[in-house]
Amino acid sequence: MTDQHRLLNTSTTRINRRTLLKGAGAAGVASAANFPLVNVARAASNTLKIGWVGCLSGVRAPFAEPDSWVHERIKAYLKDGLKIGGKNYAVEFVIKDNQSDPNRSSVVASELVLREKCDLILIEDGDAAIPVGELADARGIPTLSTMVPWQGWMFPRKSTPDKGFPYSFHFFWGADDVVKNFVGMWQSVETNKKVGTLYIDNPPGTAFSDAKLGLPGGIKQAGFQELSAGLFQIATDDFSNQVSAFKNGGVDIVSGFTYGNHWVTLWNQAAQAGFKTQICTVAAAFLFPSALNALGDRGDGMSTEVWWTPAYPFKSSLTGQTAAELAAEWEKTTGKQWTQPIGYAHALWEAGIAALRNSDPKDKNSLRDAIAGLDIETIVGPVKFKGSPIKNVAVTSLSGGQWRKAKSGKSKYELLIVHNGTAPFIPKQAELALLSKLA
Structure with a gap:
């Protein structure tokens, strides 16, 4: 890839996620998405590819207002790579905009899972979490999402708190x-x-x-x-x-x-x-x-x-910044009043990076298990998947x-x-x- 930090160009392609997932078979997926068959169990390399999808434009764009700002800070944090188990991995970012469009989310799902073959996918939009999660589960790619009540993430996919999903995880509060x-x-x-x-x-x-x-x-x-x-x-x-x-x-x-x-x-x-x-x-x-x-x-x-809010008594597990300090940095650098999604936009990367550090990041099952075992304090407070009564969900404050x-x-x-x-x-x-x- 020529640009590790590229943004998605506007696309007019539309893929129906039901068609995309029909039968959950490799041939069916490849045919529906017009992609060649790929082997997700890739050979180990020194680069971790992290996909991210959110609503950078469209009707829900206010929820993603701080995302580009947060991304720049995460890129700076990881500029020298990520050390895991004595090995240093370069980190490649694949940032996608679903344009607040459910149909576009299905296109993004195929791009991140089938074409980009990301090691981990972070999802910051409820409409994107469903099609991306479904395809990622079918292909064995760990995903971590936030910013939609957990019921709105779980129930539309016909699951229950005792059942969960193979590779999809979510942290947020509930309705x-x-x-x-x-x-x-x-x-x-x-x-x-x-x-x-x-x-x-x-x-x-x-x-x-x-x-x-x-x-x-x-x-x-x-x-x-x-x-x-x-x-x-x-x-x-x-x-x-x-x-x-x-x-x-x-x-x-x-x-x-x-x-x-x-x-x-x-x-x-x-x-x-x-x-x-x-x-x-x-x-x-x-x-x-x-x-x-x-x-x-x-x-x-x-x-x-x-x-x-800046009044929340928590710190970033990555930078050590308090909620008040993170909000103040936003206001100083953007000239805008702080906004609530700043916390979750940052915490999503905290949880994702913590899971990578606690795993063999090129082994999809090891990374899945690391997410399932997460118990960390982030800028939004505790994110605890370990022992949660709702499978694959960490309920936040x-x-x-x-x-x-x-x-x-x-x-x-x-x-x-x-x-x-x-x-x-x-x-x-x-x-x-x-x-x-x-x-």
Whole structure:
């Protein structure tokens, strides 16, 4: 390969992953993908090839905003190679953009597994994790993914917590952890306990809407009443029906799973319709400062799950940087406010490199076993596959937060931890405030 750190050029090729995997046979895969048969059990070499795929462009690009920045730091960290068992390996990076497109993810899967024959594949996008994981499992390539609730990673692939997968591993929190934090925040204030919900029709959205493990079950169990507007397509730009349903239902709380652009549209339409509520706690929508800034003064008080903040009391296993130091470096070098995915973008490489170091990295089974045995502390906290009750999954920490107008002029809003019931080691910074109290 002429460029070890190349980025993927735009491609118009489309491959259906069902066709790609039909029969899971070598001939079927080669025929569907138009690739020659390859021998994945390659001869040992002095170079480790690490594939990475994420949504560098497209509708989910805000989730990947820090990725290129993190990649440059990881490349610098590994510039002299990776020493494992007395041997020094050069490290080759194969960075792929799935363009936030499920079809593109299938193309990327074939490129990383069949053409590039990566030793390890790191996945930072839920839609990519499914087709890449399926093909990698069929061909025996260890994969490690993050940034989608583990239910949204496992259940669409028809597996269960006791079964797992041959070579696919995932670390993140679960939709049930979000429910506990959301309900914990709501229980700290007085409302009519009516919750209006809506969800994107995609893997994480369906995980959140799951009747048992998602929001509906948690809402009911906690004594709240759900008024569900159901699933909506990711391209939706009109939420007038949902707003009308919530207004007519007299809900005090709006929740569910949307992206920031969806919420900006919905909240503007809510203002036009005269709909006011006491709490807005929506997964994904309020992860990024940009979404709050787009709301202007009406962003004050939005509440969310918190994956990671500079307040988290953890350090990088690679650099020794604290969460606060990593966030400060981002702000200094980019001029932008820190964003939650920074932590997981960095931790994915921490876990991947730790697994490589604990294995014979050119032996796929040794590397698989090393991932399964991981028990390390990263910039986002513990990543523990060893002994996990959910096979192939390491469940990470989560808390609840609320965006409030910043006291300093550095940023318009700051994210404060208002609930730490599922992770008491994360310091609480404020109490949840009703929107009517902030008006």
